[in-house]
Amino acid sequence: MLVETAPPAEETSRAPRFGFLRSWDTAIIVALLASIVVASLTVTGFASPRNIGFLLIDVIPILLLALPMTYIILTGEIDLSVASIAGFVSCVFGALWNAGMPMETIIPLCIVLGIVSGAFNGFLVSVVGLPSLAVTIGTLALYRGLAFVVLGDQAVTSFPRAITTGLQAKIGATGIPGWILPVILLVIIFGVVLHFTGFGRSLFAIGYSVDAARFSGIGVARTKFWLFVISGAIAAVVGVWWTLRYGSARGDNATGLELSVIAAVLLGGVSIFGGKGTLPGVIAGVGLLAILRNALQLASVPEDTLSMLTGGLLILAVVAPNAITWARSVSRKASTT
Amino acid sequence: MAEAQDAAVRSSRSAEVADVPVLELRDIHKSFGAVHALRGASLSLHRGQVTALVGENGAGKSTLVKTLAGLHQQDRGQVLLDGEEVSFRDPLHAREAGIAVIYQEPTMFPDLTVAENIFMGRQPLRSMRRIDRKSMRQQALELFEQLGVKIDPDRAAQGLSIADQQVVEIAKAISLDARVLIMDEPTAALSGIEVNRLFAVTRTLQAQGAAVLFISHRFEEVFALADWITVMRDGAHVATAPAAELTVDGVIRQMVGRDVASLFPKQETQIGPTALEVKGLSRKGVFSDISFTVKEGEIVGLSGLVGAGRSEVARAVFGIDKYDSGEVLVRNEPLKSLSPRASMAAGVAFVPEDRRKQGLVMELNVSRNLTLTLRRKLSRFGLLTSMAEAQATKEWAKKLQIKAGSPVSPISTLSGGNQQKVVLGKWLATGPRVLIIDEPTRGIDVGTKAEVHRLISELAGTGLAVLMISSELPEILGMSDRVLVMHEGRITAELSRSDATEESVMTAATGVDPKTKETTA
Secondary structure, rough: OOOOOOOOOOOOOHHHHHHHOHHHHHHHHHHHHHHHHHHHHHOOOOHHHHHHHHHHHHHHHHHHHHHHHHHHHHHOOOOOHHHHHHHHHHHHHHHHHHHHHHHHHHHHHHHHHHHHHHHHHHHEEEEEEEHHHHHHHHHHHHHHHHHHHHHOOOOOOOOOOOHHHHHOOOOOOOOOOOOHHHHHHHHHHHHHHHHHHHHHHHHHHHHHOOOHHHHHEEEEEHHHHHHHHHHHHHHHHHHHHHHHHOOOOOOOOOOHHHHHHHHHHHHOOOOOOOOOOOOOHHHHHHHHHHHHHHHHHHHOOOOHHHHHHHHHHHHHHHHHHHHHHHHHHHHHHHHHH | OHHHHHHHHHHHHHHHHOOOEEEEEEEEEEEEEEEEEEEEEEEOOOOOOOEEEOOOOOOOOOHHHHOOOOOOOOOEEEEEEEEEEEEOOOHHHHHOOOOEEEOOOOOOOOOOEHHHHHOOOOOOHHHHOOHHHHHHHHHHHHHHHHHHHOOOOOOOOOOOOHHHHHHHHHHHHHOOOOEEEEEEEEOOOOHHHHHHHHHHHHHHHOOOEEEEEEEOOOOOHHHOOOOEEEEOOOEEEEEEEEHHOOOOOHHHHHHHOOOOOOOOOOOOOOOOEEEEEEEEEEEEOOOEEEEEEEOOEEEEEEEOOOOOOOEEEEEEOOOOOOOOOOEEEEEEEEEEOOOOOHHHOOOOEOOOOOOHHHHHOOOOHHHHHHHHHHOOOOOEOOOHHHHHEEEEEEEEHHHHHHOOOOOOOHHHHOOOOHHHHHHHHHHOOOOOOOEEEHHHHOOOHHHHHHHHHHHHHHHHHHOOOOEEEEEOOHHHHHHHEEEEEOOOOEEEEEEEEOOOHHHHHHHHOEEEEOOOHHHHH
């Protein structure tokens, strides 16, 4: 027994110096609101309905992928292959469309392809027992390679304009794209499942202690398998969305998107070690990243810089919570002695 | 003149030395926020003497050890080393002062050899700063010889038993010229033979003049080893006396501040039909041909030395580990599949041996831990709320008298005994038919121990079938209606309550057939 009389943890109502950062969620939501205010005031055109429409439409792929990614990272795993699955699905979509298949048949087939791709990841992680980092680095390359096998370096662009522009339809004169509504519904479902169901509880338990979860009758392998399947399915949805939104099926669609997704999830306060995190935090993380990128793009900051920003935020997201814990313990020590 | 004075001082000091404790703590106070963990703890350790520190969980023993090890700094009070006041800033400082702590489960570098582990960070060097492996190996061998144990210094630390790991830690301590050796519940995870070896090692050290502080919940060990016994209660020193002048009952009274009526309140129960039946369970190299039954209302004790395969059988029965052949039936129905989920659905509950790693999610709060097995049961229309969880937690906290600040207190703030009650609660709340409980009272204090025993007994009284694994013979003998004994993966004896004695169980556990008195292969 190492801990017999453990020091009382975070409950002690002291050290108000970092009080507002007590929860990373609050901090990130404040940062999101602040960035909206600052961007509206300083960047011309940011607050226009046109730009907000763009912003919301651009955020959809990251937002969608962040949902299963949150679950997966919470259980202590990671899925790096999501963008490659999206690219792979996009190419298959293009090839089938070229072959003259109707849209109503292609889309379900694409979703099935995503499910199979995710199931392959899930099989290697939960049945074979390989680390997901290694598995999905492998399938990141594999699925991207398959994308190029399907379409080579050509692009399929012959999609009906009615559909590609229809995706961007706005709700009345608000500038808000209609397709954001089903996405919001999905976000709410993922949030409720995570925070208000037994399944959600089991994800946190797995993330903190796989052993204790197994000994509590939680099917750890089964749960992880299905998370990768869900991740694959959502990645397929993103692949279809991406193809139609840009009217182009290409091998390099969505390349590197996994980086933005993971950065947003970690920035949203999900611990890379599993167990800790909330969905509202993740939504704020996605929003913050999207607004920063959008505002900087409007301010004509080059794409390279934006990529560096994403990377920098990713590191910040991992370092900052630890730094805050450290700062808090220092300030507590200082106030006790 | 000055020289003479010096000599006088020196001689007077050397005369004192015999009486001056190597290490002394006087009236130590330590608070963590609102928790007053130590309030006047005192302790003195003498050269060549073993002092046992006893007290209930939460009495402040571990905090005191951590103060000695330099992990905590006291708020008030004195630490004296050879009669001179010191203050340990950090663990390194304490180590340099000659204080070594052997923890219950040592942490080692699994991929390095035993010798490398001993000399980590201070390897003997040859020219050009190359590590002198030969000398390192030689020194390790000498250390083991000095301790009278046989451990290959060249083998990897991975796979060493906990007992061997502790010996390696002790060897490391000696190589660091430790004068004070603190052993914090070293025997909790050891078998009888291993305990004896640890005691032999400890006596060797004692003979060489080391001061030893020994912490244990097992009184037979305390009385077997210690010269002095110091009792703590509620963070304060209660009494210190030579072990020879004390009795177990007396020590328990001082620890709890009251009389503990009976440690093993076994109730007479109505034994019903078979609830759990295990038929010919085998797993290559781990256990073979395990068959037994547990009836409703019956407590079956599963005894044996550590490593005999008891926990492995329990894990297989519950569906955590696979097995090669055999069958598990719950109320005459074979389990649908080999998984904890299926076992749970059939009404089996399992309180595992490692509370902190397997029983609880230490990062979650009391409520989330207690309701982790009730995810479905507490859901309404598929939804689970903190309110429902808190309600269930309050209900079980009341039933089991769990002392916790609130349902949302971190589980790590509870004492070991209360943590164990949470693990029990999370399983009892599932309404099980069969309870498998592995080391029900490991590392918990004597008062709570009696409570847990009473609880198990009461549960059996309500018709629950209990399979209880324990390394503590008094617990097995006191609680069981029937005793199964395992040795090297096989059941070597099945004894009725009246036939089970310390002798008959130990003979079977060490592999001697009680009927023929010959060692079974």
